[in-house]
Amino acid sequence: MAASLRVGVIGGGQLARMMVPPAVHLGLDIRVLAETEGSSARLAATAVGDYHDAETVLAFARDVDVITFDHEHVPQDVLAALVEAGVAVHPKPEALFVAQDKLVMRERLAGLGLPVPDWARLETADDLSAFLAEHGGRAVVKTARGGYDGKGVRVVSSPDEVADWFAALADLSTGGALLAEELVEFRRELAQSVARRPSGQIVAWPVVESIQRDGVCAEVIAPAPRSTGRVAETAAEIATTVAAQLDVTGVLAVELFETTDDRLLINELAMRPHNTGHWSIDGSTTSQFEQHLRAVLDLPLGDTTPHAAWSVMVNVLGGPATGSMADRLLALMADEPGAKVHDYGKEPRPGRKVGHVTATGAELDDVVVAARAAAAHFEG
Template identity: 65%
Template structure:
């Protein structure tokens, strides 16, 4: 999704794809393992800046790129906080960023102690590698984590699991921003995210009732993180809004994020264009909205029969104002294979319209 933005900005975009036939094939100039140092160094030999669409590139490879004189944005120091949730929680506490109570637990007894102190229920996370509900589970008894502790022990790598209090929240929000190497930053309006089965299903921007103090607090938190972690590029801060009106940081991502896909059609500058501007150290674009409300609906799993493309004529005819984005991925249950953006003036109506378009692609008529 950065390809059209790169063309418009006059940037020569090159992609190291993980496999032949990947969705990035349009711009792929190399295929290889991002965990292999020689592969990455060879790919980066003729580029000015290396950036990422996920946070999993190992630290030693990032450091080797810097040693070879390649600009890495975001840099290894910043990206480490998105790679390891315990490192992130530790740094957020140092910065005074609000978050849930947490601990690094290395065995069943430490988890039992945390549960006893926090109402008998908690959220357990693997510090690395989790996304879209993977590597996250709610536990109400320590023995429910026996398999995860065994996996940590068998890996031979000293470590721990992250446990957090189970936050009583009213909704989930996301603050999207972007920052250049020199510190210039820009922020989009606060958005609401709706989860289904641990996966983001819908985003509404701006979030209803978010003007004023709530938006100001979300912006303050994002600025603390952007400057405190020295982030470069687009980033997202996922937040819980509690019943007493506080905001707590749940997760963060240092890349264009699913919560920001609405910006493609609902904002003056999309998160993908802004990311390229930021990592290329170009002036950032305006982030104002193009409509009072934009709703993004993820297409999860795809149609039961046929392909997404088979559904295009019906969706286009019934909803000519909807913007459809296809990832070119093979459908499977729960997988994000595309999304729809719909804009309008009234939130309820726009949400209903986005869900109706989604239903066409999922063969549903509910």
């Protein structure tokens, strides 16, 4: 049955690239609509075009059984055109809309009674002044759309620090708003990934800890150390509730703050495979990429049991200043034979995610050292 199933992925980034191996193993025909030639997912890029253009996307979707995504940025009018044409789209446009707009996300999550930071919609500088006065003089301000990896996020103590953002809002003929959130006091960041089929089956991976540097995920530890049964159960319950109530299909990652007063608050949502789930490729019976393909096709979901007590994933940021990733890989294979490397096929650039490495094992300290040592082969 699976040999005849065709999956179309919009977006040619590393997430689409990492869907290719499990698609091959499952006997699926995977096709990618990439934004540019030479994309990370170029091995499966059967088309290159603008995902903002409905005709381009409809032409790509004509011969596939389901459309899914490498990112959440496909416009709602394009998604509507796909649905109107009878194309199966997973996750559905209604769910994606929540992930596309942070204000909508906060409104929906709060309406469901799920734990989120205190927040407010900002249309003017006076709105921000009032929020700052109520929250100790500091707050996090986010653009409602488009921000990722620390972009579109500022910690401020004055409206002047986002004056350019307010000016940009004033230039929008349709209006707009920013999101203000309390500056949460947290001891660490966690992430809970689940997968859900259209028919309703949901499975979860262990909750993980993510370590951020300069607003970018640098390391992930699976499972999260010192996660009591309550933390793990609460994280899984939150993500399962989000997936079911928002009718999410495919992989859902819920980024969480563990606060200093022992609460879990939802920070962000991603309705696709996510950086915090990359460890599952080498550390879990079923990776998030295989699971996402199974889920969007409404196939039975796989076992998420970890292979080892600990998995540590370290992002390769920037890449080697001299030589190539392939050159550095040869040295790594000799020095750290147990580490698994994933090259995204991207040109090195400061701060850019060009790959990741994963190590697994029985002792956390040893696994952390091995993963960091492996990533160091690709730096400098």
